[in-house]
Amino acid sequence: MKAIIGGTGVDRISGFSGERQEISTPYGLVELFVGTGKHASLVFLPRHGSSHSVPPHLINYRANITALKQVGVEELISMYAVGSVTDALRPGEVGTLSDFVDFSGGGRQHTFFTGEEHGVEHVGMDRVFDPDLTLALHEADPSLKNAGVYVCTNGPRLETPSEICMFKTLGFDVVGMTAATEVALARELGIKVASLAYSINWAAGVGPDEVTFIGSAEIAKLKDTMVSLCLKVLGA
């Protein structure tokens, strides 16, 4: 099985025939959509719930990833709304992530390896984004950018200009609030991941004005582009 996780503005997939299911996991219930007909090998999971009701720091990431594992997911493409710190990815553009840095502060349930059910393991993150799946995305859409390094903050507040200045100095390209936690957990369970970032704003202090977001019509267009790319690459 293959999965797509959608973020802000990607709460539903048009043209995807899926059946809503509630999956019970040791970490809680998860709502997801299992494909039917020609989409039978695909699962869609709206990260924030289908009505975007859960903020990034309170998402039950372990339940979400466990639910994907329980329905047999081995490959995942996840999408993240980001702010642009450098020119690697500008507002309105879509690209793949090459690495992440976790600045979420340690307050999240960020690992399965707590010494209990899963014991203790130190899973390598040196090729955290699957090279083959990432390459397949670029081959399917040569206009895709390399969005570079994602820094994950805790949110839900946006950053101060000084925080973004620090991130830029440290070599980070895009900022968001979810990818590091989600991708690390998927890797801990052996799921291959490639990720698409779509920029919806210049990060604080980078653009000429206060943080302003691109319009919802533009976000909807990016969403359509990403969804059809995912469907193509996942062969669903």
Ligand code: HPA
């Ligand atoms: N900061 C953090 N997360 C985000 C941003 C941002 O500027 N834009 C979209 N997600």
